[in-house]
Amino acid sequence: MVCFITLETITALKGFEIGGMMAKRTSVPETALGLPHVAVEAVGLTKVYGSGNTAVHALRGVDVAFERGKFTAIMGPSGSGKSTMLHTLAGLDTVTSGHVLISGKDITALNDNQLTLLRRRSIGFIFQSFNLLPMFTAEQNIVMPLTLANKKVDRAWMHTLVQTLGLQERLQHLPSELSGGQQQRVAIARALISKPAVVFADEPTGNLDSVSSAEVLGFLKRSVRELGQTIIMVTHDAVAAAHADRALVFADGNIIADVHEPQVEQMNTLLLQARGNAVSEYARPTTSTQIPVPPVAQTR
Numbered sequence: 087m088v089c090f091i092t093l094e095t096i097t098a099l100k101g102f103e104i105g106g107m108m109a110k111r112t113s114v115p116e117t118a119l120g121l122p123h124v125a126v127e128a129v130g131l132t133k134v135y136g137s138g139n140t141a142v143h144a145l146r147g148v149d150v151a152f153e154r155g156k157f158t159a160i161m162g163p164s165g166s167g168k169s170t171m172l173h174t175l176a177g178l179d180t181v182t183s184g185h186v187l188i189s190g191k192d193i194t195a196l197n198d199n200q201l202t203l204l205r206r207r208s209i210g211f212i213f214q215s216f217n218l219l220p221m222f223t224a225e226q227n228i229v230m231p232l233t234l235a236n237k238k239v240d241r242a243w244m245h246t247l248v249q250t251l252g253l254q255e256r257l258q259h260l261p262s263e264l265s266g267g268q269q270q271r272v273a274i275a276r277a278l279i280s281k282p283a284v285v286f287a288d289e290p291t292g293n294l295d296s297v298s299s300a301e302v303l304g305f306l307k308r309s310v311r312e313l314g315q316t317i318i319m320v321t322h323d324a325v326a327a328a329h330a331d332r333a334l335v336f337a338d339g340n341i342i343a344d345v346h347e348p349q350v351e352q353m354n355t356l357l358l359q360a361r362g363n364a365v366s367e368y369a370r371p372t373t374s375t376q377i378p379v380p381p382v383a384q385t386r
């Protein structure tokens with residue numbers, strides 16, 4: 087089996103930096119300074135790729151707060167800004183303007199070293215392609231973030247994670263000896279081992295069959311309910327989003343719906359609407375760069 091380790095994984099795990107991490111700095115508005123129950127907050131989050139005629143407005147001043155101990159899904163059509171949102175929230179990509187606060191700390195004001203430390207201590211990552219290190223056992227992969235940070239393993243926590251994720255019998259196996267679902271469970275344990283303030287999951291079920299997907303989503307949900315974890319997950323799948331406590335729908339760099347206790351049909355309808363928005367925007371003449379956006383739908 088070929089296992090791809092992306093630059094993103096290495097950055098996330100070890101803290102190497104992708105070039106040009108310096109963000110434009112302005113002070114955070116007083117009202118935005120972290121409330122204790124908020125794990126992650128975006129304030130006026132704006133990301134523009136390129137400039138002039140070729141500028142792409144991936145995020146258009148997004149304001150949103152993510153509560154601690156909640157599972158949030160981010161959905162939207164292709165190109166709507168989901169990955170950009172996840173990457174800027176996680177400090178993997180710079181912002182053009184605006185702020186990201188993790189546990190009340192403005193990460194856009196950190197230098198590269200501070201950002202590396204914050205990512206190591208406070209953020210866990212789960213990727214679509216698992217991104218386990220192929221030459222290390224499941225157990226070694228799980229403790230890798232602590233090994234790299236030269237920190238001791240909390241054995242009681244490790245035991246809880248291994249039991250919760252049903253990995254007791256698989257710890258000495260290499261990733262190539264595990265099913266996709268088992269590999270993703272190892273990746274979840276790796277993301278949780280350092281008890282991060284927040285876990286970012288990028289299409290965690292994108293490479294799994296429906297049975298393994300349901301299993302992985304069940305574990306993510308349990309880690310929120312039983313372990314108090316905060317999870318922010320990008321997904322294309324309305325079924326996956328329906329496992330979350332909340333779903334945000336993006337269209338053209340804005341949040342167009344904010345749904346509590348999302349349901350599958352409801353999410354599919356909202357996605358169709360978001361695609362409709364995107365199609366109608368692309369169909370209009372391109373003289374204006376400011377695209378009007380419908381108000382955010384608050385659905386309970």
Ligand SMILES: Nc1ncnc2c1ncn2[C@@H]1O[C@H](COP(=O)(O)OP(=O)(O)OP(=O)(O)O)[C@@H](O)[C@H]1O
Pocket residue numbers: 135136142143144162163164165166167168169170171
């Ligand atoms: N490095 C980049 N350079 C230029 N444009 C980019 C870059 N990364 C993303 N974009 C553009 O920004 C917009 C948002 O992209 P993003 O990847 O965040 O969308 P997405 O909703 O995650 O899409 P998908 O579901 O297809 O992954 C798109 O128009 C995309 O082409």
